[in-house]
Amino acid sequence: MSDPEAQTPSGEPPDASGGSPPSEGGVPQVLLELLAARGPSGYERAPAEVWSAAAGQFAHVSSDMVGTPLALVAPRHGYESDAPRLLVMGHIDEIGLIVTHIDDEGYLWFKGVGGWDAQILVGQRVLIDTRQGPVTGVVGKKPIHLLRDEERKKVADIRELHIDVGARDGEQARALVRIGDVAVIDAHPVELPNGRLISRALDNRLGSFVALEAARLVAQAGGAQWELAAVAAVQEEITFGGSRTSAFSLEPQAAIVVDVTHATDAPGVDVKDAGKHELGSGPVITRGSTLNPALFELLHDTAEAESIPFTMEASARATGTDADAVHISRGGVPTALVSIPLRYMHSPVELVQLDDVHAAARLIAAAALRLERDSSFAR
Numbered sequence: 001m002s003d004p005e006a007q008t009p010s011g012e013p014p015d016a017s018g019g020s021p022p023s024e025g026g027v028p029q030v031l032l033e034l035l036a037a038r039g040p041s042g043y044e045r046a047p048a049e050v051w052s053a054a055a056g057q058f059a060h061v062s063s064d065m066v067g068t069p070l071a072l073v074a075p076r077h078g079y080e081s082d083a084p085r086l087l088v089m090g091h092i093d094e095i096g097l098i099v100t101h102i103d104d105e106g107y108l109w110f111k112g113v114g115g116w117d118a119q120i121l122v123g124q125r126v127l128i129d130t131r132q133g134p135v136t137g138v139v140g141k142k143p144i145h146l147l148r149d150e151e152r153k154k155v156a157d158i159r160e161l162h163i164d165v166g167a168r169d170g171e172q173a174r175a176l177v178r179i180g181d182v183a184v185i186d187a188h189p190v191e192l193p194n195g196r197l198i199s200r201a202l203d204n205r206l207g208s209f210v211a212l213e214a215a216r217l218v219a220q221a222g223g224a225q226w227e228l229a230a231v232a233a234v235q236e237e238i239t240f241g242g243s244r245t246s247a248f249s250l251e252p253q254a255a256i257v258v259d260v261t262h263a264t265d266a267p268g269v270d271v272k273d274a275g276k277h278e279l280g281s282g283p284v285i286t287r288g289s290t291l292n293p294a295l296f297e298l299l300h301d302t303a304e305a306e307s308i309p310f311t312m313e314a315s316a317r318a319t320g321t322d323a324d325a326v327h328i329s330r331g332g333v334p335t336a337l338v339s340i341p342l343r344y345m346h347s348p349v350e351l352v353q354l355d356d357v358h359a360a361a362r363l364i365a366a367a368a369l370r371l372e373r374d375s376s377f378a379r
Contacts (some may be wrong), residue, residue, distance in 0.1 A: 042098025076223035087252035090207025091236030114237030146298030217365035243322035246327035261339035288315025334377035
């Protein structure tokens with residue numbers, strides 16, 4: 001299925017360095033902007049605008065009614081008529097908090113938007129987006145000094161936590177914040193040694209960035225024989241809303257979903273259950289019951305041919321990603337899953353190695369460029 005014409009003039013696969021300039025520390029500027037933008041599930045406009053602005057430099061950009069941005073890369077010259085469509089999808093939402101009650105003392109009570117380990121929230125500073133702008137608060141609970149012995153043994157519960165915005169009373173708090181306002185943890189990206197990065201929302205601004213980069217690499221190569229549709233899906237953490245609507249409306253002939261998976265080189269992780277996926281070992285290609293075998297083989301063979309490091313992961317049932325929605329859209333969509341190893345998922349200090357991010361983008365772009373007009377992934 002290899003097509004020599006799909007390569008850059010040098011014969012080498014397109015490089016991921018152009019088009020997304022790094023910051024002074026080496027992190028692509030667009031990724032830093034995506035991570036800085038606040039966008040819990042259902043409220044993704046800020047990061048979606050960052051993504052769309054970057055995609056607009058090389059693709060035709062639009063957005064659907066639920067807020068998912070789309071970047072279309074046309075097929076290369078001579079293949080435009082009735083070209084098959086490859087969907088590359090990463091979700092752009094993050095977990096957050098939503099205000100459910102403001103009491104007369106001025107404390108805000110909340111629920112999680114997406115899955116939280118409540119212990120992580122205690123003592124965190126948060127930013128609440130309101131119609132008057134962001135409001136800073138801190139997540140509080142009864143101090144450990146005042147807990148009874150039996151209370152100290154209990155795991156924290158979100159229902160026992162509150163947000164303190166420094167209000168004198170309920171009236172002042174309600175003037176600042178309304179029921180239904182959402183918040184994220186106030187944590188900014190920090191670069192670590194060895195090309196590693198910590199930040200909130202790496203799950204899954206990384207996937208949306210990889211979809212963006214893969215599309216840019218294909219555009220840089222002059223297009224593939226297939227049209228490429230890159231999307232940054234909304235609402236993955238709560239309903240798979242963006243992936244459902246995008247897969248339905250775009251009707252792709254194949255799809256590659258990009259998400260994160262657990263890096264298994266952290267203490268306490270059992271590789272016998274999760275597989276061995278160390279930071280720096282490259283993207284993770286998943287095999288499993290709901291995923292398409294031939295599309296997996298395309299990614300596997302592409303990685304080997306292009307000398308892109310990778311590991312493999314097995315999925316016995318649902319993957320817990322947008323792939324679960326995409327593969328059953330309409331009459332079915334052949335779907336693959338590419339993941340990035342990540343430490344400390346769903347926390348303010350998610351940690352990734354940037355080499356793995358760039359390798360994932362190169363892999364997907366190279367696989368897209370290998371597709372032939374008559375490539376079929378029917379089971």
